[in-house]
Amino acid sequence: MIEKKIIQQKMKEHLIKDFISKELPKSCYSNLELRKTPLGEKILIYTSRPGLVVGGKGSNVQRLTELLKRDFKMENPQIEVVEIDNPHLDPLSIAEKITSSFERFGPKRFKSLGYQALQEIMNAGASGAEIVIGGRGVPSSRARKWRFLAGHLKKSGDISESFVKRAQAVAHLKSGSVGVQVAILTSDIRLPDDIRIKSKEDFAIEVKPVTEQDEIKQQEKVTKKRVRKTASKSKKEPAALESQDTEEVKESQDTEEVKESIQENKNEE
Numbered sequence: 001m002i003e004k005k006i007i008q009q010k011m012k013e014h015l016i017k018d019f020i021s022k023e024l025p026k027s028c029y030s031n032l033e034l035r036k037t038p039l040g041e042k043i044l045i046y047t048s049r050p051g052l053v054v055g056g057k058g059s060n061v062q063r064l065t066e067l068l069k070r071d072f073k074m075e076n077p078q079i080e081v082v083e084i085d086n087p088h089l090d091p092l093s094i095a096e097k098i099t100s101s102f103e104r105f106g107p108k109r110f111k112s113l114g115y116q117a118l119q120e121i122m123n124a125g126a127s128g129a130e131i132v133i134g135g136r137g138v139p140s141s142r143a144r145k146w147r148f149l150a151g152h153l154k155k156s157g158d159i160s161e162s163f164v165k166r167a168q169a170v171a172h173l174k175s176g177s178v179g180v181q182v183a184i185l186t187s188d189i190r191l192p193d194d195i196r197i198k199s200k201e202d203f204a205i206e207v208k209p210v211t212e213q214d215e216i217k218q219q220e221k222v223t224k225k226r227v228r229k230t231a232s233k234s235k236k237e238p239a240a241l242e243s244q245d246t247e248e249v250k251e252s253q254d255t256e257e258v259k260e261s262i263q264e265n266k267n268e269e
Contacts, residue, residue: 016072020045023064028052030084030093040076043068048087088124091167091182098133098180099171107137107171107178114148121150121184128153128185136176153185163189 017032020043031046047053054061061079068077087093094117101113114131121129130153134145154160168181 025052030090041074042078044080044082046082046084048084048093050081050083053081086124088120091165091184095167095169095180095182099169102171102178108139118148118150125187126184127151127187130183132181135178137173137178
């Protein structure tokens, strides 16, 4: 039962993301996040152009809330628009930007658009990036897929699966569809082969001069320790004396019992 509920929740989230991405204008939607709150469900829309998402006097937000209530039966959906700090490091916004330019001006200048977008990503501070443009709409007689690569980008392993940002977008043209794939590795991710050797300055130990106040404090600590030791010894001594007295009483009782048994044996004889 729990597994079915989790799958249903994930399916619902996926459908909501697809629905909102279709309703919003292109080249402005980047990512979507769903959160549950006591008042209802909160929807965070990450975008590089918050004005296009909100619309005039919040018309797009109001329309989306009504559609979510009607189609997905959400009681109180709260839509919040979050602006991306650096849109050049967001792969989906870059891919949609390239596809929107293809739809407006055609795919003839796809090489210049690919190199321009790649240079913008590297100037934003990325350690590696890759843009792949392919499809029937690409005006090329030799290859239907062009790859633009710069910097250092992991293609396999945990870094590639977990930390490399990937996105794709499609432009539908008269000559055919053109797909754009973008992969970005940001500079804040530390690679496993990135070995840094610390200098001697990092291990330098500062020697502070000892003042009279420090000496007085040390003497006070030593005297406190001595007082504690003497107090613990004084507590232990009476307990040890009591144990010795009990042992002596037991020994005397044992000797008296032995003597009594010997006398009884003699009387019987």
